[in-house]
């Protein structure tokens with residue numbers, strides 16, 4: 242089974258001396274380094290012998306990448322066909338040329354190397370840190386960069402943002418142990434740098450049922466589910482090797498998944514584009530992203546996209562093309578997404594009744610097609626509207642109707658009706674078999690058979706030459722199931738976290 246593996250060695254030492262960090266004040270002996278080396282090689286051997294699959298992230302107490310044994314071990318892991326990626330957290334102070342030479346000499350696969358760099362403005366300049374990032378990128382190495390959201394270091398963090406390429410993601414971690422709250426202006430400023438900063442400020446209530454398949458292994462083999470969990474899952478070196486017991490996996494004594502390494506394991510927290518192994522914090526953007534609107538981009542019942550979602554969408558629009566896949570007609574979609582309409586490249590509207598590809602900046606169309614539907618039944622059906630409590634709305638282009646919506650008054654239809662009753666109603670209204678009927682929140686949405694969000698997305702992908710693996714879809718409702726299933730369900734929106742009072746130290 243593929244899973245995210247975390248490994249923490251026995252060393253507790255760092256070459257930096259950040260004022261708030263306990264590891265800056267420790268010393269490290271030759272014997273300590275040797276012990277750490279043996280423990281890491283024992284871990285890598287065990288991973289290979291037990292045919293463990295997935296990805297490995299080294300999360301040291303201090304700085305690990307100063308030691309060649311980590312580069313050797315990562316290189317060994319990267320050679321395994323069962324390991325998709327391997328890397329480590331670091332302050333990026335390691336001698337990159339020298340260490341990469343070790344990695345290469347040990348047969349390491351650069352494509353699988355993933356590095357996580359934390360910028361410490363107290364210890365290094367933005368220029369120096371950015372130079373290391375740029376060097377790694379020039380060697381074809383995937384990395385992420387970020388910093389603790391300390392408002393006192395805002396200028397240096399902004400400088401780093403400016404020095405890194407536009408498409409490099411810069412994360413911001415919530416500052417822990419703070420006495421004062423972040424001000425609204427500080428939250429806004431950090432959110433502009435990291436559009437996912439709100440995830441750091443959210444309460445992610447611990448829920449082992451929502452945990453992914455991850456394992457955290459200490460140098461002595463003690464195993465837990467994540468870096469903060471206290472629930473033992475046994476020992477990695479126990480013989481015979483066995484996976485964790487079901488009853489242990491059901492327990493978590495923590496109140497919250499309180500840091501990125503914990504909540505990134507959660508299946509119900511939105512971390513779009515961080516792929517199969519979000520622990521590395523390296524986004525992999527598709528070429529095209531298709532979004533449902535109601536319940537996905539715009540909260541149910543709201544008239545317009547929120548400021549935060551708009552910010553994320555704008556961030557995303559610099560990295561991939563944004564399309565919509567909605568049951569709304571074009572005019573409603575435009576209204577709901579007015580603040581970001583200039584970055585929308587088109588989409589599937591009216592449940593597939595209309596497909597549109599726009600020129601850049603949301604204007605003009607290179608494709609604007611509808612699928613006309615049979616409306617012979619409509620006039621008679623409208624006559625029955627009063628009796629059955631609905632109003633009919635038609636959507637048309639060039640005089641041809643491509644969608645009809647029957648909006649029922651509360652209590653008259655919709656979610657309360659059984660499937661059989663819905664079928665009877667369609668029969669009574671004489672809606673022909675050539676029409677496709679979709680129920681959504683008290684609305685009967687009718688288009689021609691063969692139309693749908695998925696069909697529309699595939700048409701746009703064909704038109705623009707996107708392969709299946711180059712597109713991603715996001716939706717929240719039953720109406721989105723077909724497209725989510727086709728694209729492996731990676732974009733199911735089900736964020737159940739609640740905003741938390743932001744806090745910080747200064």
Ligand code: SF4
Pocket residue numbers: 255256257258259262263264265302303304332361
């Ligand atoms: S770089 Fe990280 S581990 Fe090292 S002293 Fe600073 S905070 Fe601690």
Ligand code: SF4
Pocket residue numbers: 446447448449452466467468469470493494495497498499503504506507
């Ligand atoms: S704290 Fe860790 S083990 Fe507990 S629910 Fe969160 S991620 Fe899972």
